Amino acid sequence: MSSMFFQCLQAMLMLLMAPVLAGFLSTLKARLQNRHGAGILQPWRDIRKLFGKEVVLAEHASWIFRFTPYIVFTATAMAASVVPALLLDTPLSLTADVIALVALLGLARFFLALAGMDIGTAFGGMGASREMTFAALAEPAMLMSVFVLAIGAHSTNLTTMISHTLTTPLLIQPSIAFALVAMLMVAIAEAGRIPIDNPTTHLELTMIHEAMLLEYSGRHLALMEWASMVKLLLFSTLIIDLFIPWGISVESSFIGVLLAFVIWLLKLIVLLVALAVLETSLAKLRLFEVPQYLGTAFVLAFLGLILHYMLEVGA
Amino acid sequence: MSSMMAQQIIDGLAALTLLISFALLAQHRMLSVLHWFAAQGLLLAITAAVVAYSSGEHELYISAIMTLLLKGLLLPWMLWRVIRELHVHREVEPLLNSGVTMVIAVAVTLFSFHVIQPIQVTADLVTHNSMAIATACVLLSMLMMITRKKAITQVIGFLAVENSLFFAAIGATNGMPLVVEIGIAFDVLIAALIFGLFFFQIRDTFDSMEIDTMNASLVHKDDDE
Amino acid sequence: MMQSLALSVALLACGSVIMAAIVAPMLQHQQNIQRALLCGLLGLTGLLACAAGFSGLMNDGGNIILPLGLPWLPMHLRVDMLGAFFLLVIGVLVFPVAIYSYGYLKHEQRLTPLAIFLPLFVLGMMGVVLADDAFSFMIFWELMSVSSYFLVTHEHQYIENRKAGFIYLLMAHMAGLLIMGSFATIYASTGSFEFAAMRDAEIAPLWASVAFLLAGFGFGTKAGVVPMHGWLPDAHPVAPSNVSALMSGIMLKVAIFGFIRITWDLMGSGDFQWWWGALVLAAGSSSAISGVLMALQQHDLKRLLAYHSIENIGIILIALGLAMLLAEAEYPTLAALGLIAALYHTINHALFKGLLFMGAGAVLHSTGSRNMEAMGGLIHRMPWTAALFLVACISISALPPFNGFVSEWLIFQTALMAPQLDGTLLTAMVPFSAAMLALAGALAATCFVKVFGVVFLGHARSACAAEAKEVDVWMKLGMAIPALCCLLLGVLPALFIPLLDRVPYTLLGTSLLSTLASGSGSAGQTSTALSWLWLTPIGAAHASYSAPIILLGMLVLGGLVFWWLHPKGIVIRRSKMWSCGNPHTHARMQYNATSFSQPLRRIFWDVYQPEEHEHAERRQHKLLTTRVRYVVHVSDMAVKHLYQPIGRFTLWIAKALRHEHQRDIHAYLAYTFATILFLLAAFT
Structure with missing residues (x-):
């Protein structure tokens, strides 16, 4: 039963930590750019404020537009609670493997894009078109890089994949390095960060994700923003799980989980610092250079796969 | 260093070499191509050193140092000067678009693995895996020469072919001194030849034309090649 | 001869559909009764076929020899596991389509041709599935092809329909010829047309390969595998929507059935050669990708759906190809998994594509247009159709919790669990095809966001869309049944897979669950409560x-x-849309189908090679643009670079031979004489 408790704890933690880490990231970026920044808790304040605000719907918004925030938030939260962050073997982690996880995020994106088209503004359609196009290119690259690990572990279950990484002796595996680079590239694209998309922009012609949210207000907007923060945390945790899982708690003991929490937080901070430095030093890519970027990620992941067969299995 | 460890490191280096070959193929900016080329030289030197250490062949250290000086530093520096003087920082539109090139590149890699795999199994050197990768790199570098218009990228492609051959030599023979020595000598020879041609052409055009026209004419000549 | 429940029910289904074909056309003058009878009997046929399929899968099937057909070759019919499964696929879609047709055909003037050919079409498909000898297989196959030709050209007053029908008939017959060739090849080594004898016989590897290739190209043409798909995107849109639902939902699956029947059943997995699976895998991957890429650039709703059929056939073939590779490499359990994935996707595609075509038919019914650029905002006027169509969109995009995801998940598992095969090419092909599957799935999601967003969401783009009405209760009911099945198959796959598992048991001798149950360790979990x-x-x-x-x-x-969030008792305030504060919005400023797919058109420019024309009217100065017109046309590469050259070549030969036809009588007599001489020389 204690694993059930830790499962709930972990899911809550993922949801509650997401805005804090988003705040941490934006503060870090602000500091790097010689600004003071609004503080780590600012996203939480925003969400709280938005929850209290009135919702205004466009006149002919359909039920799709109204229910999409709930679907997007629920699907993302469901995906987040499946990923093992602290405890290796949680009850929910078996309900969806990596492929189902990607598909859950796909479901969220599907509805998000539909909501973008529901009002019938040019911006919404533009955002939907771009988001779906780039997601379609990113998804194979992401699955390919996951496959490199899945084929090694003979499993797509995150728990099994992590324990496979934990139990095999530490070797230099070029294939995994390739998969990691591909995964990082895709994660940046999927989470809508610079250089693919800029979450803080409101310049119409450059935005992708934000263009679909333009018509949202109040609690709907809060849920959408929260979901995208959870998504960032989810991808970070996924990268940690797949590539640097050492430190995750194998048994459901209180001390072990606490220790795992500290280590997880440290790893997250390292990833976010890297992301902040990257976002500060890079400019946004031109829109039609994004396919090339994602294609590179795909080629890298595929090379990783070939190398896995060549160097690690075939030898 | 155990042979297992050496094997691991060489496999990793081989993978990186393959990555650099792909990067060379994907780049459009002249300077990035040059950076990757320099990185390839550096990587070769490290590989030679590692093989030298693990196999105890001390002659290989010499070739490692030579590689580092020649391919890691000297050649990139000379090419950099050529690029700077000719003001060709950007590759014009390549003959094939990058997506198609990448698909062909992946196919070529698969093909070379397919061809080399039966040979690999019989080899029992620490470097036996690198044979397939070296072959792939040779083919990829040739692909780079085919798909580019500018003469300089073609030269870099040619030098990359030579680098890959060097890598193959280390892999196949565990650094047989004679082969390596000849390889390096051949390398220098080719480099000297190419640069001779280059400077000849530059001097030739300098005498007769203005700077602007010279650029235009050079670009024009490059396209003809 | 072994009678069984499944076979009796299947024969009853055939009887009911034959009755429909005979009785319904006679009631020409009482349209309402004719329609009720036709749809009622078709619905009954569907139910009976479902029942036969279920009982065939649960218990053993049976066989019967009917004294029909050639004197020395009576008609052999049999229900085996494979046939029972496909009977189920047929029944599960025929039933809702029959209900839907009752509403859809209400205003149909010329009902009688439909009343003849629709039952015959269904009969042909069931007959193919039931046939147990090559002769009756071909009879039913041709019945299916010919009757569907008449259904395609039902609205023959339009020239494009006749043209599409002609191409369809041509390619269907070419396919028939190839399939016959395949049977002939097997017959040459067995000496019998009966399937039972063919199963037992040993075939030399060379002839097996010939038979495989003939069957592959024949059934591939009928299933719409790239590049033999030329007929499909023309034929599906012009047929009445209920017929398109059946054609796309089941007829393509019957071609898949034929392929499995010949390769897996008659030749057997022992005969597989390594390149068979590789070829099927490559054909599947290329069909999946090119199908979805072409679909993205369509703005005719039904044509778009037709291209998605090509994509989904590709996905089924990916699974089949994986299964063939694994069966050849002697991993029967994994091969069983691949086969189950293929079959699961078969029934899934039948359900959601049937539903999509019915939804497209509903939209066509109430707006009178297939052009997506003229639609918009239909969710407000057709809420039920929109909701049911959305279910199909989510299913086909392979998103949980609907059924499309389950089958694609199974295919991914097959690809990932596949061990290292012989040779680098094969080894790399398996994960690469998985990546292509991922790409196809993600592009399909993009495409269906476009479809649903442009057709049902936003503002109406034309008067016909603004005045659309919701369809009647029969059509809604007809669409609701497959939607429900999509959800059930998506949520409870674990209940359905044991049923499917019997098919690989008969074909491979291994079933997935039995190997798991006998295996040790974690597999035991599956048998818990x-x-x-x-x-x-x-x-x-x-x-x-x-x-x-x-x-x-x-x-x-x-x-x-x-x-928690929803405030109780407060009505949400509605207001004008914000649109970044831009007050001048117009329905034409929305993203439409062409603009939605513009990024992909640009990314895959080399694949599409679109013909773009931009025309701007300017007054006085080049900055003062008054009107911009953008026309883009994306033509099918296969048609452009394969079909048209073949057509031109044929014409060229015909022209070259033309003057041979304009001789006097002596020349013709000489031809006859030469033919007789040749035949005598050849056969003595």
């Missing part, structure tokens, strides 16, 4: 997916969030 919750094809440690828990979790979590 909660097994319906978990989909664990190879054991929970390798991969598991629990749609019920995910669905329940999402419902509970979503419900809680909604309950």
Whole structure:
């Protein structure tokens, strides 16, 4: 039963930590750019404020537009609670493997894009078109890089994949390095960060994700923003799980989980610092250079796969 | 260093070499191509050193140092000067678009693995895996020469072919001194030849034309090649 | 001869559909009764076929020899596991389509041709599935092809329909010829047309390959595998929508059935050669990708759906190709998994594509247009159709918790669990095809966001869309049944897979669950009381997916969030849309189908090679643009670079031979004489 408790704890933690880490990231970026920044808790304040605000719907918004925030938030939260962050073997982690996880995020994106088209503004359609196009290119690259690990572990279950990484002796595996680079590239694209998309922009012609949210207000907007923060945390945790899982708690003991929490937080901070430095030093890519970027990620992941067969299995 | 460890490191280096070959193929900016080329030289030197250490062949250290000086530093520096003087920082539109090139590149890699795999199994050197990768790199570098218009990228492609051959030599023979020595000598020879041609052409055009026209004419000549 | 429940019910279904074909045309003058009778009998046929399929899968099937056909070759019919499964596929779509047709055909003037050919079409498909000798197989196959030709050209007053029908007939006959060739090849080594004898016979590897290639190209043409798909995107849109639903939903599957029948059943997995699976895998990958890429650039709703059929046939072939590779490499359990994935996707595609075509038919019915650029905002005027169409969109995009995801998940598992095969090319092909599957799935999602967004969401783009009405209760009911099935198959796959598992048992001698049950370790989990919750094809440690828990979790979590956030008793304020503060919005400023797919058109420019024309009218100065017109045309590369050259070549030969036809009588006599001489020389 204690694993059930830790499962709930972990899911809550993922949801509650997401805005804090988003705040941490934006503060870090602000500091790097010689600004003071609004503080780590600012996203939480925003969400709280938005929850209290009135919702205004466009006149002919359909039920799709109204229910999409709930679907997007629920699907993302469901995906987040499946990923093992602290405890290796949680009850929910078996309900969806990596492929189902990607598909859950796909479901969220599907509805998000539909909501973008529901009002019938040019911006919404533009955002939907771009988001779906780039997601379609990113998804194979992401699955390919996951496959490199899945084929090694003979499993797509995150728990099994992590324990496979934990139990095999530490070797230099070029294939995994390739998969990691591909995964990082895709994660940046999927989470809508610079250089693919800029979450803080409101310049119409450059935005992708934000263009679909333009018509949202109040609690709907809060849920959408929260979901995208959870998504960032989810991808970070996924990268940690797949590539640097050492430190995750194998048994459901209180001390072990606490220790795992500290280590997880440290790893997250390292990833976010890297992301902040990257976002500060890079400019946004031109829109039609994004396919090339994602294609590179795909080629890298595929090379990783070939190398896995060549160097690690075939030898 | 155990042979297992050496094997691991060489496999990793081989993978990186393959990555650099792909990067060379994907780049459009002249300077990035040059950076990757320099990185390839550096990587070769490290590989030679590692093989030298693990196999105890001390002659290989010499070739490692030579590689580092020649391919890691000297050649990139000379090419950099050529690029700077000719003001060709950007590759014009390549003959094939990058997506198609990448698909062909992946196919070529698969093909070379397919061809080399039966040979690999019989080899029992620490470097036996690198044979397939070296072959792939040779083919990829040739692909780079085919798909580019500018003469300089073609030269870099040619030098990359030579680098890959060097890598193959280390892999196949565990650094047989004679082969390596000849390889390096051949390398220098080719480099000297190419640069001779280059400077000849530059001097030739300098005498007769203005700077602007010279650029235009050079670009024009490059396209003809 | 062995009678059984399944076979009797199947024969009853055939009887009912024959009755429909005979009685319904006679009632020409009482249209209402004719329609009721036709749809009633078709619905009954569907139910009976379902029942026969179920009982065939649960118990053993049977066989019967009917004294029909050639004197020395009576008609052999048989229900085996494979046939029973495809009977189920047929029944599960014929039933709702029959209900739907009752509403859809209400205003149809010329009902009698439909009343003849629709039952014959269904009869042909069932006959192919039931046939147990090559002769009756071909009879039913041709019945299916010819009757569907008349259905395609039902509205023959339009020239494009006649043209599409002609191409369809031509290619269907070419396919028939190839299939006949395949049977002939097998016959040459067995000496019998009966399937039972063909199963037992040994075929030399060379002839087996010939038979495989003939069957592959024949059935591939009928199934719409790239590049033999030329007829499909023309024929599907012009047929009445209920017929398109059947053609796309089942007829293509019958071609898949034929392929499985010949390669897996008659020749057997022992005869497989390594390149067969590789070829099928390559054909599947290329069909999946090119189908979805072409679909993205369509703005005719039904044509778009037709291209998606090509994509989904490709996905089925990917699974089949994986299964063939694995069967050849002697991994029967994994081969069984691949086969199950292929069959699962078959029934899934039948359901959601049938539903999509019915939805497209409903839209066509109430707006009178297939052009997506003229639609918009239909969700407000046709809420039921929109909701049901959305279910199909989510299913085909392979998103949980609906059924499309389950089958694609199974295919991914097959590809990932595949061990290293012989040779680098094969080894790399397996994950590469998985990546192509991922790309196809993600592009399909993009495409269906476009379809649903442009057709049902936003503002109406034309008067016909603004005045659309919701369809009647029969059509809604006809669409609701497959939608429900999509959800059930998506949420409870663990209940359905044991049923499917019997098919590989008869074809491979191995079933998935039996190997798992006899295996040790974690596989034991599947046999616990909660097994319906978990989909664990190879054991929970390798991969598991629990749609019920995910669905329940999402419902509970979503419900809680909604309950917690939603203020009670306050009506949400409605206002003009914001649109970044831009007050001048117009329905034509929305993204439409062409603009939605513009990024992909640009990314895959080399694949599409679109013909773009931009025309701007300017007054006085080049900056003062008054009107811009943008026309883009994306033509099918296969048609442009394969069909048209072949057509031109044929014409060229015909022209070259033309003057041979304009001789006097002596020349013709000489031709006859030469032919007789040749035949005598050849056969003595």
